[in-house]
Amino acid sequence: MPVNRQPRSFLDTRVLSRLAGMPFLARQPMQGSVSGRHASPHRGSSVEFAEYRKYVPGDDLRRLDWRAYGRSDRFYVKEFEADTNLRCCFVVDTSGSMDFGSGDVTKLQYAQRLVGVLGYMATQQGDAVGLSCVAAGVVQSLPPKRGPAHLRTMFDLLELAEPKGETELVTVLHELAETIRQRALIIVLSDLFVEPALLKECFQHLRFRKHDVSVFHLLDPQEIGFEFKRPTRFLDMEGGTAIFAEPNDIADRYHKAIQVYLEDLRQVVLESAIDFHQVRLDEDYEQVLSRFLVGRTRGKG
Amino acid sequence: MTFLQPILLAALPLIALPVIIHLINQRRYQSVRWGAMMFLLAANRMSRGYARLRQILILIFRTLAIAGLIFAVSRPLASGWLGLTAGGQADTTIILLDRSPSMLEQGAGTGVSKLEAGREQLASTLETLGSDRWVLVETTSENAIEIDSPDSLRKLPSTAPVGTSSDVPAMLEQARDYIKSNKTGRTEVWICSDIRENDWNAESGRWQTIRDSILELPQAVRFHLLAYPSEAKSNTSIRVTSVRRFETVDNAELLVSLKITRNASTEDSVTLPVQFEIEGARSELTVNVEGPTLELIDHRIPIERSNDRGWGKVSIPADSNSADNDFYFVFDRPQKRHTLIVSNDPQTAIPLQLAASISPDQATECSAETLTEQQLATVDWEAVSLVMWHAPLPGEESAKPLNDYINRGGQVVFLPPREPGSAAFRDVRWNSWSDQQPAIRVEFWRGDQGILANSQSGNALPVGELEVRRFCELSGEVTPLARLRNNQILFAHLPTTHGGVYFCTTTPNLQDSSLTTNGVVLYVFIQRAIEAGAAILGQTRQLAAGAGASDQPINWKQISGPEDALSTDYAHQSGIYSSEEKLLAVNRDQAEDESRVLPEEKIAGLFKGLSFNRVDDQAGSFEGLIQEVWRIFLVAMLIALMVEAILCMPRRVPKVEDTGFPRRQSDEDAGPTVDRATTTQATSTTI
Numbered sequence: 001m002p003v004n005r006q007p008r009s010f011l012d013t014r015v016l017s018r019l020a021g022m023p024f025l026a027r028q029p030m031q032g033s034v035s036g037r038h039a040s041p042h043r044g045s046s047v048e049f050a051e052y053r054k055y056v057p058g059d060d061l062r063r064l065d066w067r068a069y070g071r072s073d074r075f076y077v078k079e080f081e082a083d084t085n086l087r088c089c090f091v092v093d094t095s096g097s098m099d100f101g102s103g104d105v106t107k108l109q110y111a112q113r114l115v116g117v118l119g120y121m122a123t124q125q126g127d128a129v130g131l132s133c134v135a136a137g138v139v140q141s142l143p144p145k146r147g148p149a150h151l152r153t154m155f156d157l158l159e160l161a162e163p164k165g166e167t168e169l170v171t172v173l174h175e176l177a178e179t180i181r182q183r184a185l186i187i188v189l190s191d192l193f194v195e196p197a198l199l200k201e202c203f204q205h206l207r208f209r210k211h212d213v214s215v216f217h218l219l220d221p222q223e224i225g226f227e228f229k230r231p232t233r234f235l236d237m238e239g240g241t242a243i244f245a246e247p248n249d250i251a252d253r254y255h256k257a258i259q260v261y262l263e264d265l266r267q268v269v270l271e272s273a274i275d276f277h278q279v280r281l282d283e284d285y286e287q288v289l290s291r292f293l294v295g296r297t298r299g300k301g
Numbered sequence: 302m303t304f305l306q307p308i309l310l311a312a313l314p315l316i317a318l319p320v321i322i323h324l325i326n327q328r329r330y331q332s333v334r335w336g337a338m339m340f341l342l343a344a345n346r347m348s349r350g351y352a353r354l355r356q357i358l359i360l361i362f363r364t365l366a367i368a369g370l371i372f373a374v375s376r377p378l379a380s381g382w383l384g385l386t387a388g389g390q391a392d393t394t395i396i397l398l399d400r401s402p403s404m405l406e407q408g409a410g411t412g413v414s415k416l417e418a419g420r421e422q423l424a425s426t427l428e429t430l431g432s433d434r435w436v437l438v439e440t441t442s443e444n445a446i447e448i449d450s451p452d453s454l455r456k457l458p459s460t461a462p463v464g465t466s467s468d469v470p471a472m473l474e475q476a477r478d479y480i481k482s483n484k485t486g487r488t489e490v491w492i493c494s495d496i497r498e499n500d501w502n503a504e505s506g507r508w509q510t511i512r513d514s515i516l517e518l519p520q521a522v523r524f525h526l527l528a529y530p531s532e533a534k535s536n537t538s539i540r541v542t543s544v545r546r547f548e549t550v551d552n553a554e555l556l557v558s559l560k561i562t563r564n565a566s567t568e569d570s571v572t573l574p575v576q577f578e579i580e581g582a583r584s585e586l587t588v589n590v591e592g593p594t595l596e597l598i599d600h601r602i603p604i605e606r607s608n609d610r611g612w613g614k615v616s617i618p619a620d621s622n623s624a625d626n627d628f629y630f631v632f633d634r635p636q637k638r639h640t641l642i643v644s645n646d647p648q649t650a651i652p653l654q655l656a657a658s659i660s661p662d663q664a665t666e667c668s669a670e671t672l673t674e675q676q677l678a679t680v681d682w683e684a685v686s687l688v689m690w691h692a693p694l695p696g697e698e699s700a701k702p703l704n705d706y707i708n709r710g711g712q713v714v715f716l717p718p719r720e721p722g723s724a725a726f727r728d729v730r731w732n733s734w735s736d737q738q739p740a741i742r743v744e745f746w747r748g749d750q751g752i753l754a755n756s757q758s759g760n761a762l763p764v765g766e767l768e769v770r771r772f773c774e775l776s777g778e779v780t781p782l783a784r785l786r787n788n789q790i791l792f793a794h795l796p797t798t799h800g801g802v803y804f805c806t807t808t809p810n811l812q813d814s815s816l817t818t819n820g821v822v823l824y825v826f827i828q829r830a831i832e833a834g835a836a837i838l839g840q841t842r843q844l845a846a847g848a849g850a851s852d853q854p855i856n857w858k859q860i861s862g863p864e865d866a867l868s869t870d871y872a873h874q875s876g877i878y879s880s881e882e883k884l885l886a887v888n889r890d891q892a893e894d895e896s897r898v899l900p901e902e903k904i905a906g907l908f909k910g911l912s913f914n915r916v917d918d919q920a921g922s923f924e925g926l927i928q929e930v931w932r933i934f935l936v937a938m939l940i941a942l943m944v945e946a947i948l949c950m951p952r953r954v955p956k957v958e959d960t961g962f963p964r965r966q967s968d969e970d971a972g973p974t975v976d977r978a979t980t981t982q983a984t985s986t987t988i
Contacts (some may be wrong), residue, residue: 095338107336121366193339223337234335242331243341249352253344261340281972 008155010112015286016120022293024121026086026185027212027275045159052076086185087144088116088122088129091152091176092161093134095192097165097238100191103282108163110218111189113285115158118187124153129159134172135165144184166238169194172246173202185209195265202273214275214292217265221282226254305376305430305929306391312371319363341756355948362945372805373931378429387544388706391523392486394432395421395476398460399467399494400440400625402846402889404876406495406533408919409621414463415529419493420454422527422918427451429929434485438475440467442874445479461865462624463873464846464889467500470507477514477567480522488522495529495753497900499892503899508825508907515628515911524543524908526915530898536564537573538625538894539617542802544559544597544632546609547664553606555579555632557597559615562894577602578861579613610840612877612884614861615846625894629877629886631841638835639684640669640827643677646693646719652809653689653716656827667831682706686940687827688713689826691808693722712834714803714827729777729795730806740768740815743791746783752803752829753782753792753822764822767791768815772806779804792826799848801833840883845890846873856880862887 034042055064055075065078090214092115098108105113121131123146130144133152140161142154169190186206192199192215228247234240262278269276275295279288304310307816335341398440404416423448427435438445439459446459454460469492479490502508515522543558561573570591577584579602597823605610610633617626640657645648650671657669672680674692677699685701688706690713695703703726707713721731746764748755755761764783770788779793782803795802816823836843855868862876871878871887878885904915 097338100334100336161525191336193337220336223340228333231330231331234338235332236338236339237334238338240338240430242332243335243338243345245341245345246327246356249356250341250344251353253347254340257340257345259336261343284599 002176008159009099009117010109010116010158011155012113013121015117015289018286019117019289019293020124022121023297024118024127024293025296027296037281051246053078053079084129086122087180087182088118088127088185088187089144089176089180090119090129090131091173091186091188091190092131092133092162093135093160093167093188093192094133094139094163094165095167095169095193096164096239097191098169098195098218100220100223101281102220105281106163107218107220107281108192109283110214110279112158112161114189114216114278114289115187116155118284119151119154119158122197123148129154132162132176133157134169134231135163136168138163138172138175143181159167163237166194166240170202171196173199174205177202177205177209177239180209180211183212185212185214186216187216189216189218189222191219192265196261196268199265200268200272203268207272207274210274213247213272215269215277216288216292217276217278219278219280224257224258224280226251231247303378304372305377305378309371310487313368314980315371316364316368317350319360320369323360327952359945359948361591362941362948363976366938366945367767369698369934369941371936373938375931377930377934390430390431391489393426393434393436393480393488394430394451395436395438395445395488396427396454397469397472397476397488397490397494398423398437398439398454398490399461399469399500400465401437401467401495401497401894402462402464403495403497403622404529405462405624405713406529406536406622408531408895409534412901414462415495416460417770419527419529420460423491424451424454427454430489434491436476436479438472440465441870442472442475445475445921458867458870462872464624464875464887465873466845466847466893467494469494469501470505470511473511477511477518480515480518484520486520488520489525490522490824491525491527493527493529494956496526496904497901498897499890499895501899501904503903503907507629512910514910521867521912523912524914526904526913528915528917529896529903529919530917531919532564532898533621535812535820536621536625537571537590537617538562538564538622539575539628539892540625540888540891541615541630541939543627544595544613544630545599545664546632547601548602548606548712551606552606553604555602555604555613557598557613557615557630557865558596558598559591559628559924561588561595561597561617563590563595563980570611573617576616577613578616579604580608580611580681586658610884612860612886615876623673624889627875628888629875630888631843631877631884632884633839633841633884635665636686636835636838637666637668637684638831638838639683640667640687640689640729640831641680641691642669642671643674644671644689644716645673645804646810647671649691649716649808649810652820652823652826653691654818655687656824657687657831659824661828668904677702685711686838687831689713689716689827690714691716691718692717692725693720694726696724700726707797707802710800710834710837712801712803712830714830716805716808721773725777726803727795728778729775729779729837732774732776734771734773735789736771737769737787740770741785741787742769743767744784744786744788746792749796751782752801752826756825762822766815766819767822768819769813771813775806776802801830801831807977811983842883842885844872844887846875846887848872848887857885861883 042299052065052068053076055077059077063077065076068076092108092111094108098111099106103107115131122129122270126146128144128146129151131140132138132141133140140157142157162287169192176186201214226247231246232245233242233244277288277292354514384903398419400416405414405418406417407414435448435450435453436445437448437459442459449456450738476490478603478695479485516663527936539561541557541561545556547554547556557577559575561572570589572587575586577586580799584602586600588597593620612631613625613627614629619626626911634833642657644653654669654671660667674695682705685706688703688711702715715726717731717734724730746753749762753762753764769785769791772785772791775790775793776840779790779795781790782792782794784789785791789806790804791806793804795804807814807816811817857868857871857878857880859866859871860877860879862878863874866874866876875888878887905913
């Protein structure tokens with residue numbers, strides 16, 4: 001079977017090797033199809049004790065706790081946690097604004113690196129991964145499946161993702177909340193240039209559908225600092241009207257606007273109970289992922 | 302606001318530079334592909350009030366900074382003299398300095414005289430303004446002199462105070478002549494004076510001539526008056542009105558009459574010690590002055606009988622004007638007063654001879670002599686105190702000794718002859734006789750001054766009682782002293798620099814007038830003229846400062862007076878001097894004691910039509926007339942730059958923590974640790 005040996009631009013094996021020892025866990029029970037590393041809402045036969053339950057006719061006699069019967073003369077069934085795999089869906093914003101990057105990488109490239117590492121880790125532990133590239137709508141979609149071959153397909157899709165078009169993230173997230181059938185881990189990677197109030201509805205919708213939602217909010221340092229010296233004509237990367245501005249004149253108000261936006265967003269995050277990570281593009285993505293993975297481990301503990 | 306370098310103000314349009322650069326900068330924009338448009342749109346929707354105001358303020362302060370720099374290098378002057386030097390530095394600056402005694406008046410509590418203050422102000426002001434050429438015209442100068450710099454005003458002896466009154470019109474004429482003859486270019490004339498009436502002679506016809514001639518000058522001439530019009534609140538002056546040597550049976554006395562004038566705002570009486578110094582021997586008399594003036598008549602001072610001739614001085618304590626606290630006098634044995642009557646008409650000559658030969662007091666011997674014009678060659682003019690000319694006006698030959706006599710200070714009274722003739726004396730001539738039936742009386746005469754002035758007791762002469770039956774009309778530039786009811790002149794005075802020339806248009810002949818029957822007017826008229834003429838007799842002279850300047854004062858020897866006076870200035874400095882056998886007392890002019898100041902509108906009228914401005918200063922005030930204030934503009938520029946810098950300072954960008962974003966890796970204190978040693982599982986490089 002021919003294998004494409006061309007290295008992926010968004011994958012760094014050293015990062016993968018360093019992060020390989022860390023578990024990639026869901027924050028809530030998942031309904032998987034096979035046994036895995038994640039808790040299941042159903043009782044199973046793992047080694048982790050869950051609870052005692054009174055015997056009812058029809059129960060498997062093999063699961064009767066004979067020692068408990070000997071001590072109490074009553075029939076109890078001993079139940080154990082079930083471990084299963086998860087369905088991990090990556091939602092990558094590929095709108096025009098994701099093409100911005102004042103440093104070495106654009107937001108989309110940064111998102112590709114995150115998805116690449118997380119997708120690899122999930123596949124390695126037997127989870128199913130899927131990808132949705134969204135802009136004005138769902139541009140590309142790959143349903144979650146297990147296996148390295150599927151991961152390769154996903155990486156191919158990810159590599160071909162092009163940043164263009166407007167953002168309709170709210171619509172898309174609502175749509176995904178409805179279309180992803182079983183509970184899954186949904187990881188959104190976007191600059192979230194959407195009204196926080198609208199985002200709140202999306203997140204609540206996803207939570208309502210029992211999905212574990214994680215969000216990587218990607219912003220470029222230039223977008224935060226707005227450090228321009230000369231009068232500038234700002235061309236909308238999503239095809240909107242250009243704006244001419246004197247940076248000295250508008251910087252104060254820009255900072256104020258972004259401050260208000262971030263405050264609102266923080267409130268939305270608190271109220272939606274999602275796993276939210278704000279990321280500057282000048283941060284090392286390995287550290288971002290470490291923080292993300294450690295946080296999820298603590299959540300499970 | 303005026304500037305020393307107004308040409309640099311042409312750079313003022315440069316203040317638009319910040320705005321122009323701002324506009325250019327607006328056009329040199331960059332294009333950036335931008336993702337976070339929602340924040341830009343939100344920022345655009347926000348109020349731009351402060352940002353716009355800040356932008357405008359920045360532009361304003363940049364503009365102000367440039368304007369401040371331009372103004373600073375243009376060397377602005379702070380001064381009340383608007384338009385002082387508009388147009389820049391003058392080519393020639395002429396300084397007219399009033400050195401008259403009244404300029405020695407000191408400011409209240411300062412000890413600085415007006416002259417000192419004026420010199421200092423002029424020196425500092427003109428040093429600041431600058432000029433290519435400096436010219437000084439002062440009270441005693443006959444010609445304008447060039448000086449090196451305004452600083453010379455502080456050092457030159459010719460700027461020191463003198464006893465001579467100023468003749469401002471004459472000084473202006475000197476300045477005008479200098480401008481005419483030296484092609485001075487743009488000229489500034491600075492006048493420093495206390496604008497006293499006697500110095501300015503505002504009624505003189507010369508002012509019109511000066512104005513007209515200056516207006517005709519091709520170059521621009523600007524006049525600046527630095528005036529010191531304020532009068533001291535309390536000043537006392539002393540003046541000797543007469544000195545007579547009087548011999549008693551076994552001794553001799555000086556009878557000194559003096560007048561003390563007080564310029565005080567209150568009527569309180571004041572006790573004043575008056576010090577007399579006769580030939581170095583001092584005595585003191587305390588007088589009580591009530592009211593503005595005190596006249597002391599014939600104060601007796603005993604002297605040696607052998608002391609025929611000598612000098613003296615009266616002094617009062619120092620006050621606000623030191624120039625009028627001393628008065629010098631000389632005395633001599635009374636000289637025989639001889640009157641010369643030139644007449645062919647005995648009926649007229651006899652009353653004249655009688656009036657001239659009767660002495661007013663016992664100590665004075667008077668005589669009169671009648672002769673014809675042809676006999677004048679034998680006359681000893683040195684012994685004549687008055688000439689009464691009742692003959693046709695002198696021809697050229699006769700006029701010469703008469704003019705010499707007048708120029709020495711002699712007095713001449715002309716009376717109309719039977720046949721007036723066509724001859725003229727100094728452009729004045731007799732016309733025709735006019736009969737008046739009935740006799741006509743006098744309508745007006747000058748009782749305040751002159752030869753018909755009121756008596757010392759203040760009583761008027763009975764001029765109004767005169768009856769004139771015949772008079773001879775007069776033509777020429779004369780000053781009327783008395784007019785008849787038909788407005789014809791009865792007595793007139795011909796202005797002269799020396800001596801006195803009078804015209805009487807009628808005669809004492811009974812057919813002509815009642816001058817003989819009403820003898821008082823004739824007698825007083827003649828005796829006053831004789832007294833004035835007697836001043837040139839003998840070996841003593843009482844001179845007003847400046848009057849002896851035409852002699853050779855450099856040959857004078859100072860006996861008493863200011864020690865620092867230059868010999869060339871003796872004629873202008875109060876004091877006692879000896880010249881050959883003569884003893885001279887020089888004092889300030891009588892008009893100096895009358896401290897009347899010309900009103901402002903009068904001064905403005907004198908310079909009407911000319912470029913003129915005036916500032917009033919006070920003695921003792923050394924606050925500069927003008928000051929260079931470029932430092933203020935420089936400071937203003939620096940302040941504007943600082944404010945601009947503060948406004949341009951970038952606003953504090955919210956910290957990373959404030960935005961909720963994690964710090965960058967380099968700032969991370971201790972991030973989540975990954976045990977890299979445990980990453981044992983090798984990962985495939987390609988998937």
